[in-house]
Amino acid sequence: MIRRPRRVLPALLTALVLLAVSVVVAVSAIQLALGETPWLSYDAVAGRLHGLTWSAREVAVAGGVAVAIGVLLFLAAVVPGRARTAALDDRTAVSVRGLRNAVRLAAQVDGVESAVVKANRRRVKTVVRTRRAVVGGLGDTVRAAVEDRVGQFALARPPQVVVRVKTGRGTP
Known part of the structure; x- marks a missing residue:
């Protein structure tokens, strides 16, 4: 659907x-x-x-x-518009907005100051900001949290997860 x-x-x-x-x-x-x-x-x-x-x-x-x-x-x-839902199976779907909001909450792991998520049926792109000067492993932690949250939706076609970490000035 x-x-x-x-x-x-x-x-x-x-x-x-x-x-x-x-x-x-x-x-x-x-x-x-x-x-x-x-x-x-x-x-x-x-x-x-x-x-x-x-x-x-x-x-x-x-x-x-x-x-x-x-x-x-x-x-x-x-001309068809952009899809507003992502299919769970043949009869049920989740709104892309709901998926985006759930992923944004999941991306708020320790060390993340803010998260911006763009989601569609094929890709979930997450950009997180941190004040840490050293971000070793933060991207992997966010990716794991986001992939876990997307996996909980059990989508028919799981989207590709892209995570980008932006650093600001601050203390480690």
Whole structure:
């Protein structure tokens, strides 16, 4: 089971544009029904469009913009997003965010000041900072702790564990 992100932003932008167009048309129709001057004059729009030809630059630009928006929306619908889960087996999964948080806690071994973890389905990259001047064995200790924690999840495909130790100024 691989969960993919929802396509909220393209759907929201499309809905907002359609809502704005609908509001302008509805307000203009209501104003016409009440006998007032509409925001958007039908006669002005119809006259402007009637004066255009298929070879006019405005028509080509509008067509190009419509095609570009259509291609972007099509790609947003078809191209898969980044997976938000890592499979435990065929029916269950763990969120990548949960895996990342668990690994960050596991990386906080003795001597580690802070840990930054980037996780996806294939790799768990951990960067730890320490104030120690001599870091002999700290990377191995962190790697063992992280691999043990990742192993507790029993993932279908265990990710590669990468550990990097950064030192700061301080006393050993």
